Amino acid sequence: MTADNPAQQGRLRALSPAVQHKLEELAQTVQARRDGGLEAALRIVNTDEGRGHMRAAETVLAAMLTDEQRLLDERLAQNDARAAWVRWLVIAGSALAVLTLLWAARLLNQAWSRSYETEAEQRALALRLRTTLDSLSQGVAVFGPDRTLASWNECFVVLLDLPKAMLRPGTTYSAFVEHTSEPDRPSLETEDQIRHGRRNPREAVTYERERADGHHLEIRRTPMPDGGFVLTISDMTKRAQAEGVLREAQKMQAIGQLTGGIAHDFNNLLQVILGNLEFVRAKLTDDARLQQRIERAAWAAQRGATLTGQLLAFARKQPLAPAAIDLAATMPDLIPLLRRTLGEHIEVRYVETAGLWPAMADPAQLEAAVLNLALNARDAMPGGGRLTIEPATRCWTRSMRATTPKSFPATTPWWLSPTPATA
Structure with a gap:
């Protein structure tokens, strides 16, 4: 233990002979006790030789203890100084750590506040985007690069008539293709068509499809930079119907113009025939049979003139001439015209009513109004x-009723009734 202290090593070397002499003296005393008895041993003890050796050893040990105590005090003082320094370091480190934790907590609080605000903004933006998508009249669906569904709106579900089980993120595009496809009538592009359909993969693709229920769909596929695409579906049924109505209107306009021209020419021919019949009637006053035939021919020509007047009214080329009209006598003449116009799939039924009041109207316009109402009724009953x-006679009201057959599952009975005038 004192190998690093030369002074103590010297004292140990000085202590060794004294201890050795003391041990030898004790050995001689023990041997004398055994050989000569107690008196012989006391004589050796009373010489004080062993006490001298003990004092020499005690002196060396006292010096060693004093030196060791001094070293111990120095080392304790050093340890106390180091402990005080370490204690101050620990206090300073703890204070610095507390300050660092407080600063980190402040930064974390600020980051959490910013993250919460950003999350709230993103949530509000997502809600606005979802509301905007759901308010669109077009169906929108987003597919990722792996051809799986990422998001969609309600109109997309309605237009493709999709079940709720398919409406989950991760549904493959091929599942939608398989669900919407019908025999000989695919609704969506296949994955092979998407992969090999266009040379430019960034170009949007637009195509049209017709569902089995008659709805016309316009489908647009817009690629995204990440490899996915956006599928937009528009219901073009109303536009197709409007185009059909426009074509029908143009057709009716052309028919009206053609009808007006033919009616004018035919009316001129009938006027020539009526004039010649009147001239012949004046010449043949004696022959009753010929007079009767001439009157029949004149009645037929007059009826033809009436029909040309109706055609001119249909073509809007005849001036208005309001007059008191007996509906009971006028309406039966229109029934054959309505039957020929509406077609065989519409049964026209006329119910006679007694005691009708006269109506003040233009005959041609009245017939045109009844014809238009009948055409509207025909359009309401496609089957x-x-x-x-x-x-x-109910406050000057005339009603028309169109009833679909029981086998046609479309709508309730269709009614057309002009607003009653004040009695």
């Missing part, structure tokens, strides 16, 4: 039905 016409 066929029955059109019932019944004039009645």
Whole structure:
């Protein structure tokens, strides 16, 4: 233990002979006790030789203890100084750590506040985007690069008539293709068409499809930079119907113009025939049989003139001439015209009513109005039905009723009734 202290090593070397002499003296005393008895041992003890050796050893040990105590005090003082320094370092480190933790907590609080605000903004933005998508009249669906569904709106579900089980993120595009495809009538592009359909992969693709229920769909596929695409579906049924109505209107306009021209020419021919018949009637006053035939021919020509007047009214080329009209006598003449116009799939039924009041109207315009109402009734019954016409004196009201047959599952009975005038 004192190998690093030369002074103590010297004292140990000085202590060794004294200890050795003391041990030898003790050995001689023990041997004398055994050989000569107690008196012989006391004589050796009373010489004080052993006490001298003990004092020499005690002196060396006292010096060693004093030196060791001094070293111990120095080392304790050094340890106390180091402990005080370490204590101050620990206090300073703890204070610095507390300050660092407080600063980190402040930074974390600020980061959390910013993250919460950003999350709230993102949530509000997502809600606005979802509301905007759901408010669109077009179906929108986003597919990722792996051809799986990422997001969609309600109109997309309605237009493709999709079940709720398919409406989850991760549904493959091929599942939608398989669900919407019908025999000989695919609704969506296949994955092979998407992969090999266009040379430019960034170009949007637009195509049209017709569902089995008659709805016309316009489908647009817009690629995204990440490899996915956005599928937009628009219901073009109303536009197709509007185009059909426009074509029908143009057709009716052309027919009206053609009808007006033919009616004018035919009316001129009938006027020539009527004039010649009147001239012949004046010449043949004696022959009753010929007079009767001439009157029949004149009646037929006059009826033809009436029909040309109706055609001119249909073509809007005849001036208005309001007059008191007996509906009971006028309406039956229109029924054959309505039957020929509406077609065989519409049954036209006329119900006679007694005691009708005269109506003040232009005859041609009245016939045109009844014809237009009948055409509207025909359009309301695409699968066929029955059109019932019944004039009645109820505050100057005439109603028309169109009833679909029981086998046609479309709508409730269709009614057309002008607003009653003040009695």
